[in-house]
Amino acid sequence: MSKTVVVALGGNAILQSKQEGTYENQLYNVKTSSKFLAKLIKEGYKLVITHGNGPQVGNILRQNEEAQDVVPPMPMDVLNGESQGFIGYMMVQSLLNELKQLGHKAPVVNLLTRVEVSKDDEDFKDPSKPIGPFYSEEEAKKLAEERNWNMKEDSNRGWRRVVPSPKPIKILEAQAIKDLAEAGNVVVACGGGGIPVVSKEDGTYEGIEAVIDKDRSGCKLAEEVNADVFMILTDVDNVFINFGKPDQKSLEKLTITELEAYVNAGHFAKGSMGPKVESALNFAKQAKATSIICSLEKVDQALLGKSGTIISDQHVEDKNGGSPGLSA
Numbered sequence: 001m002s003k004t005v006v007v008a009l010g011g012n013a014i015l016q017s018k019q020e021g022t023y024e025n026q027l028y029n030v031k032t033s034s035k036f037l038a039k040l041i042k043e044g045y046k047l048v049i050t051h052g053n054g055p056q057v058g059n060i061l062r063q064n065e066e067a068q069d070v071v072p073p074m075p076m077d078v079l080n081g082e083s084q085g086f087i088g089y090m091m092v093q094s095l096l097n098e099l100k101q102l103g104h105k106a107p108v109v110n111l112l113t114r115v116e117v118s119k120d121d122e123d124f125k126d127p128s129k130p131i132g133p134f135y136s137e138e139e140a141k142k143l144a145e146e147r148n149w150n151m152k153e154d155s156n157r158g159w160r161r162v163v164p165s166p167k168p169i170k171i172l173e174a175q176a177i178k179d180l181a182e183a184g185n186v187v188v189a190c191g192g193g194g195i196p197v198v199s200k201e202d203g204t205y206e207g208i209e210a211v212i213d214k215d216r217s218g219c220k221l222a223e224e225v226n227a228d229v230f231m232i233l234t235d236v237d238n239v240f241i242n243f244g245k246p247d248q249k250s251l252e253k254l255t256i257t258e259l260e261a262y263v264n265a266g267h268f269a270k271g272s273m274g275p276k277v278e279s280a281l282n283f284a285k286q287a288k289a290t291s292i293i294c295s296l297e298k299v300d301q302a303l304l305g306k307s308g309t310i311i312s313d314q315h316v317e318d319k320n321g322g323s324p325g326l327s328a
């Protein structure tokens with residue numbers, strides 16, 4: 001039976017901080033990502049893909065704010081939906097084109113996905129999700145004062161606007177995603193962590209202004225589709241301890257217990273590596289399977305156990321036979 005892999009692709013991989021956020025630049029990056037992912041599909045992996053939207057949803061929010069005198073601005077839940085549409089469109093088209101180049105046929109679909117969160121989530125009081133571009137400290141302080149934005153430093157890369165990022169509780173379109181994947185579709189879902197919605201007393205739902213972390217939703221997605229591997233693809237080859245310090249050290253293969261000890265020692269930043277490590281740990285624990293955090297370029301090497309940070313519980317005989325290396 002072919003292996004199911006859930007892949008979470010970073011929003012920063014689609015819109016890189018050193019580039020201008022033009023359509024052409026983003027499409028080029030999506031095409032590059034698609035080359036790596038299409039190769040996995042051709043090798044026989046069943047892929048369910050989610051993607052980030054931090055840089056993009058920040059830009060859409062800014063567009064709405066700048067144009068508010070001429071076009072009524074939309075709330076952030078709607079903007080998340082917009083980003084799922086535009087990034088999903090680029091991904092579906094690029095993946096299908098890439099598969100065609102490889103002479104391989106597979107249907108690829110993008111599903112607009114809502115994710116339930118709690119209106120009482122702590123992050124509404126102390127927002128942690130960086131969105132939009134990076135600014136210098138000086139610019140950030142000016143923007144905070146002039147526009148009343150909440151600004152925070154992001155992993156020594158500069159300052160960014162932050163918005164609430166409540167934890168995902170439930171993927172409302174989970175059944176449709178499972179059905180589509182089981183029917184042989186490559187599914188793109190939960191983009192940007194999903195459109196945040198809260199349930200009301202009468203059992204209906206309404207949107208709420210926030211941006212969910214896509215690694216946390218990706219973990220839920222991996223559990224829902226019974227994935228064999230949950231892969232978080234970002235722009236670093238490995239997770240590091242003492243990140244950014246002279247004694248930083250990359251983590252390669254480790255157990256849940258070993259990684260938990262590093263979490264408790266405070267090695268991973270909120271808003272960047274923190275949610276990735278938390279999500280990778282949660283999946284490895286819940287599913288007794290393998291989680292991998294690695295760079296997009298090394299995705300195939302990581303599946304062979306030769307790159308990335310690979311988390312599994314060696315003390316439990318998991319469904320991969322305890323081995324992180326997974327052939328299709």
Ligand SMILES: Nc1ncnc2c1ncn2[C@@H]1O[C@H](COP(=O)(O)OP(=O)(O)O)[C@@H](O)[C@H]1O
Nearest residue numbers: 010011012155234235236239240243269272273
């Ligand atoms: N402990 C760490 N190990 C590795 N990278 C880290 C660590 N802490 C923070 N980072 C930063 O996290 C970044 C990845 O997070 P982020 O940009 O949010 O990812 P993405 O957009 O790919 O989901 C890396 O580029 C790196 O700068």
Ligand SMILES: NC(=O)OP(=O)(O)O
Nearest residue numbers: 011052053054192214
């Ligand atoms: N929504 C989200 O987690 O986006 P990034 O991956 O771009 O941070």
